Amino acid sequence: DPAWATAYRTEATLLDTALVHVPHWIEHIGSTAVPGLLAKPVIDVMVGVTDYDRFDEIRRALVGQAYEWDPAAERDEPTRKVFRKGPRDVTQLRTHHLHLTVKDGDYWRRILAFRDQLRQDPNAAAQYGAVKRSLLGTCGGDSRAYTRGKHDVVKKIERAAGVNVPDPDRRP
Numbered sequence: 001d002p003a004w005a006t007a008y009r010t011e012a013t014l015l016d017t018a019l020v021h022v023p024h025w026i027e028h029i030g031s032t033a034v035p036g037l038l039a040k041p042v043i044d045v046m047v048g049v050t051d052y053d054r055f056d057e058i059r060r061a062l063v064g065q066a067y068e069w070d071p072a073a074e075r076d077e078p079t080r081k082v083f084r085k086g087p088r089d090v091t092q093l094r095t096h097h098l099h100l101t102v103k104d105g106d107y108w109r110r111i112l113a114f115r116d117q118l119r120q121d122p123n124a125a126a127q128y129g130a131v132k133r134s135l136l137g138t139c140g141g142d143s144r145a146y147t148r149g150k151h152d153v154v155k156k157i158e159r160a161a162g163v164n165v166p167d168p169d170r171r172p
Helices: 003-018 055-063 071-075 106-120 122-139 143-160
Strands: 024-029 043-049 067-069 080-085 096-102
Touching: 003 024, 003 043, 003 055, 024 106, 043 106, 055 067, 055 096, 071 080, 096 106, 106 122, 106 143, 122 143
Parallel strands: 043 096
Antiparallel strands: 024 043, 067 080, 080 096
16 A cells, blocks of 8 residues: 555654654664555554663653553564554554664664565565465464464565574574
8 A cells, every 4th residue: 555655754754753852763664664565554663773771761752652662572572662553442453563673783684674675576575475465364363373474484585685683483
């Protein structure tokens, strides 16, 4: 949906204003950042900061923009902090997911390399989209099972993108 790029730009402008006193960088990530890719209508935004020294200030600024911090999401990726925006009713999709991380850290580089690989490689995007479509039919509303189901194709695309980040789910 071409409206996703517009929704991202609108949100990025709001975030720039909210975080004006904190050095930050904003990127559109996730499936809505890849034109033509199957995606749920949730805008994923990644905000890079120099470090977490000003986290309380950043959190207050994001709460002021109707984001809620989800510390439980750090179990999956301890180097990022997740905020969600949208309806509190868990039966409805949120409108935005914000991933706060250290700019140029492993998470930042891995997520951008994955997005860029999907944007430049139509075969990778098609393969990823096919896996996502298949999982929609088998996982129902189980988001953790959906994420686990994408694991192998995500790692394959990351390797194609030249990402050399250890996979914590795989043991040697």
